[in-house]
Amino acid sequence: MMKKYKLMALILMLVTVLNLAIAKPILADEINNGGKIFEIHCAGCHANGGNIIRRGKNLYLPALKKFQMDNIDAITNLVTNGKNNMSSFKDRLTETEINTVANYVLDQARKQWK
Numbered sequence: 516m517m518k519k520y521k522l523m524a525l526i527l528m529l530v531t532v533l534n535l536a537i538a539k540p541i542l543a544d545e546i547n548n549g550g551k552i553f554e555i556h557c558a559g560c561h562a563n564g565g566n567i568i569r570r571g572k573n574l575y576l577p578a579l580k581k582f583q584m585d586n587i588d589a590i591t592n593l594v595t596n597g598k599n600n601m602s603s604f605k606d607r608l609t610e611t612e613i614n615t616v617a618n619y620v621l622d623q624a625r626k627q628w629k
């Protein structure tokens with residue numbers, strides 16, 4: 516009887532450890548993928564985190580903060596629906612792709628696009 520529980524505990528532990536090992540590469544992969552989406556759909560106006568149309572509305576952290584764009588929800592919403600001279604991407608990108616590219620933008624902003 517006791518043996519069974521030990522085995523279950525061991526399996527649970529293994530699953531947890533494996534999960535931790537796998538979770539990181541997936542996150543890195545998503546951010547990588549975000550970079551590709553960004554290159555294709557965003558870099559035309561936002562190369563290196565800038566903004567060729569409205570310079571002040573760039574993708575650096577101070578600007579994102581100033582316009583309350585320093586969170587995933589706000590960026591996702593903007594990319595999905597567009598605003599002024601930035602078009603909507605809901606017909607070109609899936610929800611997952613938009614979420615991925617939003618994460619990429621925030622990650623890059625925190626690294627000052629370096």
Ligand code: HEC
Binds near residue numbers: 553556575578579617
């Ligand atoms: C045609 C040019 C263009 C493209 C392509 C474009 N944007 Fe923008 N982006 C803009 C403009 C213009 C604004 C300012 C919108 C406004 O008036 O608030 C903006 C604003 C933003 C902001 C808010 C910046 C701030 O400081 O408030 C984010 C975040 C952003 N874009 C992300 C993206 C992402 C991610 C993509 C690709 C999926 C993208 N943009 C594609 C032109 C573009």
